Amino acid sequence: MNDFSYITPTRYIFGHGAEEKVGKQAVVNGMSNVLLVYGKGSVVRSGLLDRVKAALADAGVSYVELGGVQPNPTDDKVYEGINLGRKEHVDGVIAVGGGSAIDTAKAIAGGILYDGDFWDFYAGKAIVEEALPIGVVLTIPAAGSEGSGNSVITSHDGKKISLRTDMSLRPKFSCLNPELTFTLPPYQTACGICDMMIHIFERYFSPTSGVEVTDRVAEGLIMAIMTEAPKVMSSPVDYEARANIMWSGTLAHNGLCGTGRAEDWTSHFMEHEVSALYPEVAHGAGLAVMVPAWMSYVAKRNPAKVAQFARRVLGVTEADDLRAANNGIERLREFFTSLGLPASLTSLGVKASDIPVMVRRLHENKGAVIGAYVPLVAQDTTAIYESAL
Amino acid sequence: MNDFSYITPTRYIFGHGAEEKVGKQAVVNGMSNVLLVYGKGSVVRSGLLDRVKAALADAGVSYVELGGVQPNPTDDKVYEGINLGRKEHVDGVIAVGGGSAIDTAKAIAGGILYDGDFWDFYAGKAIVEEALPIGVVLTIPAAGSEGSGNSVITSHDGKKISLRTDMSLRPKFSCLNPELTFTLPPYQTACGICDMMIHIFERYFSPTSGVEVTDRVAEGLIMAIMTEAPKVMSSPVDYEARANIMWSGTLAHNGLCGTGRAEDWTSHFMEHEVSALYPEVAHGAGLAVMVPAWMSYVAKRNPAKVAQFARRVLGVTEADDLRAANNGIERLREFFTSLGLPASLTSLGVKASDIPVMVRRLHENKGAVIGAYVPLVAQDTTAIYESAL
Structure with a gap:
């Protein structure tokens, strides 16, 4: 810690x-x-x-x-x-x-x-x-x-x-x-849910060890959001579900989950370049695409924390870390899709030809090497954008 | 909520x-x-x-x-x-x-x-x-x-x-x-761990429904404490474990786990009467005895939340709520004992003949009916003290 x-x-x-x-x-x-x-x-x-x-x-x-x-x-x-x-x-x-x-x-x-x-x-x-x-x-x-x-x-x-x-x-x-x-449109509700989940991820997927307490709090918040999200989608005036989502969104980003550890905002930064170039892309929708793509890529080099997430939060029982991680990422993708969120950059209207622009801007803004859980250079971020198409 | x-x-x-x-x-x-x-x-x-x-x-x-x-x-x-x-x-x-x-x-x-x-x-x-x-x-x-x-x-x-x-x-x-x-004596370390766990319990065992987010945060904190506690007991200079316990103790009681729900401080109040009469009894040690006794008693009338705790935190798989609750309470008792904490009032030197005094003072101080998860009168609290002997 x-x-x-x-x-x-x-x-x-x-x-x-x-x-x-x-x-x-x-x-x-x-x-x-x-x-x-x-x-x-x-x-x-x-x-x-x-x-x-x-x-x-x-x-x-x-x-x-x-x-x-x-x-x-x-x-x-x-x-x-x-x-x-x-x-x-x-x-x-x-x-x-x-x-x-x-x-x-x-x-x-x-x-x-x-x-x-x-x-x-x-x-x-x-x-x-x-x-x-x-x-x-x-x-x-x-x-x-x-x-x-x-x-x-x-x-x-x-x-x-x-x-x-x-x-x-x-x-x-x-x-x-x-x-x-209560009156938020479903897509905006879903984008918000994704955004708050990823505020937790960016703190959770950290290279810092010895942070069991904030890991468990973060995992608990994610589980609560994933339990309540389908309720607000199917019943937008469910007060309790809306209340749980609202309070989760605040706790996700008030810094609690980041105490005592290095954070890694790479997928947020990668999404920022998407919505900067395509302003019609909602931040949460862009994240629903970029985060699983980022997770798949970094899990290959450092599967442990992604596997922990898959097991503790998503109920994956697979013993091998990389396989557990990949199973978890698949479940996460399915969860986002179930909320009506996109699964690819292409479906958001993003063109492959713009990837070099986004990569250039990303590293101009954030440096040649970005990220803490797995440090990434332009070759890596290019591969992540490409895998998200 | x-x-x-x-x-x-x-x-x-x-x-x-x-x-x-x-x-x-x-x-x-x-x-x-x-x-x-x-x-x-x-x-x-x-x-x-x-x-x-x-x-x-x-x-x-x-x-x-x-x-x-x-x-x-x-x-x-x-x-x-x-x-x-x-x-x-x-x-x-x-x-x-x-x-x-x-x-x-x-x-x-x-x-x-x-x-x-x-x-x-x-x-x-x-x-x-x-x-x-x-x-x-x-x-x-x-x-x-x-x-x-x-x-x-x-x-x-x-x-x-x-x-x-x-x-x-x-x-x-x-x-x-x-x-x-690092230099805290083992018994004091254990008493502190028990105290912080019970600060979470007193908020978690609530009659308020629709609080998934604070339930999950509370469960996460308890899980973290139970993971780190054996480490600090066996290796008192384990910095990471001590850090997790210390931060957990703060989060357990800064109010976060109580947001949006009625709390129930019955077992704390019952312990206060024990240590008021027997000042040599450490608060955490008294709690290690009183809390499982209280849980066993209230689970008979309202097992649902105790069963949720048993399943989510302690890995109990029993389908019946009351049985799940009782299995969980047994595991909790074993956990406290494993830290060197007492399992009975008798082992703390408390005499059965003092129970009427503690019950009288308890209800004088806190009213004829105490508690929210299950409201209790003198007959109930007497039975709880007796079961804890």
Whole structure:
């Protein structure tokens, strides 16, 4: 087990009507005039935004609005939010939505208090020392941004750039009402489930040994997600199942499963290059393809942990590690397919001729050698993309 | 799943030399002159206290000392600490030790800022609105107080009274160095392992349904503890095993496993009456006896969750719930015995003639009906104590 320093200071308000607590939580966290960040469409149409505004008004908290955040959020909305927030002297940022709204809110919360360009944080040129307090009303369990200190923003030239902070960009509070997820379309629900599972994988498939406790917690979370996922797919208004998925999505990415070990985000990074080039590809859908492809490739060199996963989580009984690993990967593929997720890049519209571009960008962004569970060079990542076609 | 509000804002500094960070963490958390709370003997003899003092001095933090905290800590040390802390104008309290030192530090940190008697908090007459910041250097993985908002203090007339706060008494930081636990005597190690397992049980054996995610996390933690426990017993300086046990002890009691469900602390309360009457009985040893006795009794009325535990955690394959439950309880007893823990109250020196006293006190303290998984009256708790003899 590696040494670590870990803090997760977000207050989770979980359950029925959680969004109605947003006003009180804003006040408790020192907010009196907030920037409300949201996407477009559903949060407005559903009446959620109006309920959030009413809760803020009831608590005496004023607000200005930044709507229209897009999936794979871009820097233009961040700049717009920083300018608006400064002009209106906001003292807090509240996101209403999923990962895109939350990640944008985080970039704004850090950027408003920073003299330079907010991209400095994402480029590793500056550390987010302070940020306005951030609140969340979550509508999509997937990205886990409601409990993390992370944010992913896409630049003008199509690069998805991740920022990870220790504490400064962790929300002060997150309101999680499973009922708000009843109306999520099935494909989006499935993509979210895949995304949260892979947030756990990226920590679980680690070269660090002696981490039985976080292994078992990670395996437990995956098992819970795999038990509850078919329920939400077949019965979208099953409160308990939605609640289990929602809370799993937060625990998947608040850092708990990563304590004490090296992580390996290779398949996430490989997917980022797919959806950067093909913006219509949902992150979770791209992951459903890339992760089994990555697992198959790395299992050949280092099957042990994949075999452990196959045995403990998927009930594989095969004694040989590589065979157990491959059986498990097959079951995982079947699970993703059963949720309606794609099994190949081709089915997502990705062309073989674009693989060299994705490989080039991947290694430009992340270095010549990427990965910890199995370090990979361009030859390897090319083979993985090709196997995923 | 029940609605919940949950926050765990403690920074965990985990690993080699974690105690050396105590000075920096004190400063980060606004401390400049702290009350150092510790027991007697081992933290002094081992040189740990000197290292902590040096780390504080290096960071420019001054300190006054309150040593001599006893196991099952009593209110006299709390009053002494409150008086000393006020006189010396301390702005933080740092515990060096296990649950007794930490629980005492918490009572002091809340009491110093409170005009009335600190017992008001424990008697439910007042809520801890504010407290001095609390820091921890942990030496005994067991009580989980390093990550909880809870504190247990024993009154002059021998009552162990628990206080649970939402956030105000949660430590700001806890330094967890597994090496500090290498020298724990085997019996104390075993008692700690039992204590942390039962912190999970008290949340797991709940009447609340629809909590697959926290069930799986709880089961994972128990499995990890049961895997690592024999290693630390046979090889006390096994760093990885000690690290897994230490981190498990924190996660067992920081509230994670209780999110979204009713808890049932009956067996803890029943043990408290044992060790209140027989102060020489270690809490974990008393639990090793009381918990299987409690489980056997409640399984007759409600076997389902005990059977789930037996099957998922202990590998029991029996189809009938009650039989599965009983098989599991038998395996659990064997596990505790294998650690050198007692299997009966008699072996702890408890007399049958004291059962009526313990039952009377139990229900005086906790009400005529106690428990959530299976509600119990005096007739039931009498039968459980008798079965544990």
